[in-house]
Amino acid sequence: MxxxxxxxxxxxxxxxxxxxxxLKKYFPFYCILLPAVVFFFIFxxxxxxxxxxxxxxxxxxxxxxxxxxxxxxxxxxxSFFTYYEFGAIxxxxxxISLLKTVIAFPLPIIFALMVNELRSHWxxxxxxSVSYLPSFVSWVTVAVFLNYLLNAEGVINSIRSAxxxxxxxxxxxxxxxxxxMFLSHVWKSVGMGSIIYLAAITGVEQSLYxxxxxxxxxxxxxxxxxxxxxxxxxxxxxxxLGLSSILNAGWDQIYLISNPGNMQVSNVIDTxxxxxxxxxxxxxxxxxxxxxxxxxxxVLVLATNKISKxxxxxxxx
Amino acid sequence: MTKRVISIMLCLIMLAAVFTGCGSAENxxxxxxxxxxxxxxxxxxxxxxxxxxxxxxxxxxxAIDAFTAEEFESTPIGKYIKDKFKIRFEQLAASANDNxxxxxxxxxxxxxxxxxxxxxxPGDQYYSVYTKAVNENQVAELGPVIDKVAPTLKKxxxxxxxxxxxxxxxxxxxxxxxxxxxxxxxxxxxxVSGWGxxxxxxxxxxxGISLPHGWFTPDEFYDLLVKMKGAGIKDVNGNSAxxxxxxxxxxxxFTYAFDFGNWHSELVDGKVTGAFETDWPWQQVLYIRKLIKxxxxxxxxxxxxxxxxxxxxxxxKYGITSFFVPNDLTGWDxxxxxxxxxxxxxxxxxxxxxxxxxxxxxxxxxxxxxxIYVLLVNKNAPVERLMKVFEWALSDEGMRICYFGPDExxxxxxxxxxxxxxxxxxAQIKSGEFQKTSEYKAMSFMKTFTMAFGEDSxxxxxxxxxxxxxxxxxxxxxxxxxxxxxxxALMFGNQIKMFDKYTFKWVGSSFTGYDKLEPVMSTYxxxxxxxxxxxTDEEAKKILENYVKSLMDNGYKExxxxxxxxxxxxxxxxxxxxxxxxx
Numbered sequence: 001m002x003x004x005x006x007x008x009x010x011x012x013x014x015x016x017x018x019x020x021x022x023l024k025k026y027f028p029f030y031c032i033l034l035p036a037v038v039f040f041f042i043f044x045x046x047x048x049x050x051x052x053x054x055x056x057x058x059x060x061x062x063x064x065x066x067x068x069x070x071x072x073x074x075x076x077x078x079s080f081f082t083y084y085e086f087g088a089i090x091x092x093x094x095x096i097s098l099l100k101t102v103i104a105f106p107l108p109i110i111f112a113l114m115v116n117e118l119r120s121h122w123x124x125x126x127x128x129s130v131s132y133l134p135s136f137v138s139w140v141t142v143a144v145f146l147n148y149l150l151n152a153e154g155v156i157n158s159i160r161s162a163x164x165x166x167x168x169x170x171x172x173x174x175x176x177x178x179x180x181m182f183l184s185h186v187w188k189s190v191g192m193g194s195i196i197y198l199a200a201i202t203g204v205e206q207s208l209y210x211x212x213x214x215x216x217x218x219x220x221x222x223x224x225x226x227x228x229x230x231x232x233x234x235x236x237x238x239x240x241l242g243l244s245s246i247l248n249a250g251w252d253q254i255y256l257i258s259n260p261g262n263m264q265v266s267n268v269i270d271t272x273x274x275x276x277x278x279x280x281x282x283x284x285x286x287x288x289x290x291x292x293x294x295x296x297x298x299v300l301v302l303a304t305n306k307i308s309k310x311x312x313x314x315x316x317x
Numbered sequence: 318m319t320k321r322v323i324s325i326m327l328c329l330i331m332l333a334a335v336f337t338g339c340g341s342a343e344n345x346x347x348x349x350x351x352x353x354x355x356x357x358x359x360x361x362x363x364x365x366x367x368x369x370x371x372x373x374x375x376x377x378x379x380a381i382d383a384f385t386a387e388e389f390e391s392t393p394i395g396k397y398i399k400d401k402f403k404i405r406f407e408q409l410a411a412s413a414n415d416n417x418x419x420x421x422x423x424x425x426x427x428x429x430x431x432x433x434x435x436x437x438x439p440g441d442q443y444y445s446v447y448t449k450a451v452n453e454n455q456v457a458e459l460g461p462v463i464d465k466v467a468p469t470l471k472k473x474x475x476x477x478x479x480x481x482x483x484x485x486x487x488x489x490x491x492x493x494x495x496x497x498x499x500x501x502x503x504x505x506x507x508x509v510s511g512w513g514x515x516x517x518x519x520x521x522x523x524x525g526i527s528l529p530h531g532w533f534t535p536d537e538f539y540d541l542l543v544k545m546k547g548a549g550i551k552d553v554n555g556n557s558a559x560x561x562x563x564x565x566x567x568x569x570x571f572t573y574a575f576d577f578g579n580w581h582s583e584l585v586d587g588k589v590t591g592a593f594e595t596d597w598p599w600q601q602v603l604y605i606r607k608l609i610k611x612x613x614x615x616x617x618x619x620x621x622x623x624x625x626x627x628x629x630x631x632x633x634k635y636g637i638t639s640f641f642v643p644n645d646l647t648g649w650d651x652x653x654x655x656x657x658x659x660x661x662x663x664x665x666x667x668x669x670x671x672x673x674x675x676x677x678x679x680x681x682x683x684x685x686x687x688x689i690y691v692l693l694v695n696k697n698a699p700v701e702r703l704m705k706v707f708e709w710a711l712s713d714e715g716m717r718i719c720y721f722g723p724d725e726x727x728x729x730x731x732x733x734x735x736x737x738x739x740x741x742x743x744a745q746i747k748s749g750e751f752q753k754t755s756e757y758k759a760m761s762f763m764k765t766f767t768m769a770f771g772e773d774s775x776x777x778x779x780x781x782x783x784x785x786x787x788x789x790x791x792x793x794x795x796x797x798x799x800x801x802x803x804x805x806a807l808m809f810g811n812q813i814k815m816f817d818k819y820t821f822k823w824v825g826s827s828f829t830g831y832d833k834l835e836p837v838m839s840t841y842x843x844x845x846x847x848x849x850x851x852x853t854d855e856e857a858k859k860i861l862e863n864y865v866k867s868l869m870d871n872g873y874k875e876x877x878x879x880x881x882x883x884x885x886x887x888x889x890x891x892x893x894x895x896x897x898x899x900x
Contacts, residue, residue: 057832060424061453079833084867144624151625152617153634172620172850259620260846264860275843276836281421281446285836 054288076288085267093268093293099182100250101242107186108193109235113223115194116201128198131191142184143256147171150180172261181257181266185250196238200231236314243300269293365403368699372762373409373423375416375435383410384758392759397723402706404699406762417446424450431698434765435691447693448826457696459704466701467708473769473776513670514538514571515640515655517633518663523548530669535575535604538671542613545636552633553659559615561608562635564626568618569842571639575601575671582825582877589881591873593841593865602848602857609849619846633659637668692765710766716776719763722756828879830872837871840864 016024023030049064054076056067070076080086111131118124134142149155150170157167170176208226217225251270258266269289277286301316309315369386386405389395399405409430411419423429424446450456463471514533521528524544533541545560552558563571582591592598608614615635618626629635631654640655655665694700709715721729721736729736738746745751770776825831844864851857 058425059453060427060450061455063427075833079836079871082867082870083837084863144622147622147625151621152615153625153629169616169620172617260843261616261620261850263843263847276839281425281449282832282836283425284832 051291053284054291058284076285080289089267089272092265104186107190109197111190112194112197134188135192139252139256172259174262174265177262177265197231200234204230233314236308240304240316243304367403369405369407371407371430372432373430375420381411384408388755389759392755393726394722394759421446429455429695431695433693457694457700462700462704467704469711470708514637514668515665516637516668518666520636529667532672533669534672550636558634558636560613560636562615563618563639567639589877591877593868605849627654630654630658633663707766716767719767825880828876834872834876837867
């Protein structure tokens with residue numbers, strides 16, 4: 001009888017919905033996730049209401065919520081779009097972002113592949129450590145270093161003048177700006193950027209390489225046919241995520257090495273927002289510019305994700 | 318399915334956040350109280366209740382260390398103030414490179430410090446934000462409270478006492494001018510009030526020019542630079558030096574000081590004329606471009622950082638530089654660099670100043686830049702209690718205690734004509750030890766409230782220099798003004814006394830389209846620098862023309878019409894010509 005009843009009483013687990021069952025099963029993992037969710041909710045979702053500033057005549061005394069609506073509603077956007085430098089700012093932002101996102105993108109991969117091929121463990125570790133070090137140096141320090149290196153009295157110009165050459169104002173000449181920006185960015189970021197690819201390479205099945213060797217593949221062919229395809233999903237994820245910040249040219253670096261001399265190529269949305277919006281207390285205007293920047297980033301991510309899904313069948317969502 | 322639910326939930330949260338917002342109570346509350354309400358709030362504040370009053374000092378380019386209320390009350394003077402007034406003061410920290418940002422963030426978030434203080438100039442960088450705060454009722458009206466509880470303070474800030482700088486009467490500050498800042502006098506005597514060109518000490522003899530030279534037109538100044546270049550001046554290492562250079566914001570200022578046109582707006586035959594309606598800016602651009610092209614001016618003054626600029630000065634790299642000499646002559650890297658560029662005899666000396674585009678020996682910013690120190694009081698602060706502290710600080714007892722600490726501490730002793738430090742403290746001051754103490758910090762802080770009469774006033778002179786001098790380690794700085802003047806004269810030569818005048822700009826900030834125009838207008842300094850450094854004249858011209866077009870597209874004409882209408886209503890409020898540095 002008892003066993004009969006027991007068979008009739010539904011299992012408690014069976015009473016739970018699949019979602020709850022999953023929650024129960026992975027409860028510790030959800031607990032680990034919780035702080036991150038709370039963090040994102042507080043610092044990334046709640047502040048979103050601030051974008052309303054782009055459509056308000058912000059009054060210090062009334063706060064974001066109670067400030068009157070801007071008249072006309074899109075006046076800050078209009079002001080930005082009609083600003084004589086709008087085209088240049090947008091072009092500079094895209095140019096710098098493309099350099100960092102597209103041109104600089106494969107460099108950590110190439111570096112990771114090269115480091116992976118090193119046979120001496122000791123040398124490999126030294127190379128890795130040395131390549132990571134620049135990422136721990138702040139942009140402020142890098143900017144000071146560049147200043148001392150490249151100003152009219154700096155190291156480079158001193159060498160030039162020793163050979164009787166006139167000093168060149170590298171830091172304020174627009175034609176050198178992109179090169180200085182790009183090289184300093186690569187120097188600072190390649191080492192750290194390669195970590196994730198090295199980790200991905202480490203995860204590649206060794207048996208694949210062994211099979212390839214039996215089939216007569218040399219190292220180069222192994223890299224081409226095994227390593228690169230194996231880390232491709234990682235690379236694509238990072239590339240798509242990188243595109244979301246295509247209009248974030250990296251304000252700290254640019255802010256520190258830009259000056260009126262090179263402003264025609266260094267003035268980007270981020271520095272413009274800081275300079276005009278925040279320092280001058282023009283919060284509405286700064287928000288409108290930032291909102292435009294965010295929207296462009298969103299569209300690019302969605303579009304790239306779609307293209308990637310179609311072409312490689314790899315996508316974020 | 319679950320993904321969809323989560324996505325929808327997140328979208329809903331985003332929307333809810335957008336529409337409901339999280340406007341803090343403080344933000345919305347501050348505007349609700351009227352200026353009169355602040356006095357009422359003060360009256361309801363029980364005087365026996367201990368309160369902490371926050372103070373933010375705006376000192377562009379200088380970091381301000383925090384001085385907590387606990388630190389303050391742990392000092393003899395802090396304890397005295399706490400016992401007497403039930404008030405503790407606290408100084409907020411400020412970063413060196415974003416001092417303005419700290420101020421903007423404070424008031425934008427409705428968290429303006431109880432007291433904000435800065436050395437004022439009508440053209441100062443805090444101007445637009447400060448004006449906005451006043452217009453939006455964040456600043457307390459001090460007049461009625463001062464009338465009620467602070468007769469000495471009222472006497473101290475009486476406009477009639479501003480005999481040395483009457484131009485400051487037109488600065489839109491003051492207890493009765495609707496902008497409720499509290500102007501205080503700040504030491505600035507003619508010998509040391511110099512804005513203008515300074516020349517490396519060894520060069521005048523080399524070129525056969527006497528000092529001070531006097532006033533320059535742009536052409537005369539150009540001729541002098543050419544002469545200097547011809548003389549082949551060298552730096553301390555024997556390398557060629559630039560005839561002209563500058564550091565910091567002075568790199569911008571000297572060009573405005575020549576004033577090829579009034580940078581903001583000027584009254585021409587009764588019509589408010591904006592600089593960017595004329596070709597004045599272009600004339601200025603051409604002038605600077607000529608100096609750069611002929612290698613008379615170091616183009617890096619517009620791009621280099623302060624550290625490199627100072628190293629150039631120290632190496633004697635600049636023959637002439639534009640410079641503002643403030644009242645504190647030592648202790649700042651900038652002034653030390655100008656005082657000893659390579660060799661002691663190379664210390665910079667006053668050369669002269671700039672005539673404007675009309676050929677007038679007119680005013681550029683001089684005494685105005687630091688002739689007053691402005692205190693703004695938050696309308697939610699305990700205004701009446703604060704005014705009582707200020708009133709006490711101006712009394713004989715208050716001044717003595719703020720300068721020298723409470724009597725029983727024995728910091729000060731009676732002197733022939735007032736007070737002076739006792740020998741033990743004086744020795745510590747000379748060695749620099751006293752300046753590291755909390756007592757020093759607290760006294761320096763309280764001293765801020767004692768200066769409404771002015772450092773040179775008989776009231777202040779009773780203190781025989783007092784704690785003002787302890788900022789400086791040099792013995793000559795810790796004694797009498799006379800000796801200090803001698804040292805200053807040695808370093809900077811004779812200064813020329815000048816006067817400030819008034820600007821239209823503060824009226825303009827009430828223009829309804831100002832929010833839209835200001836982001837464009839505020840970039841003009843960078844635009845000009847770009848023009849100076851452009852590769853060709855055509856490129857420079859294009860940059861300027863595009864900028865002017867952008868101004869016009871964003872309401873520049875309407876803005877000037879607004880100022881014109883304000884002027885027509887009450888012309889006496891304005892002067893017809895103002896210094897470009899005041900804009």
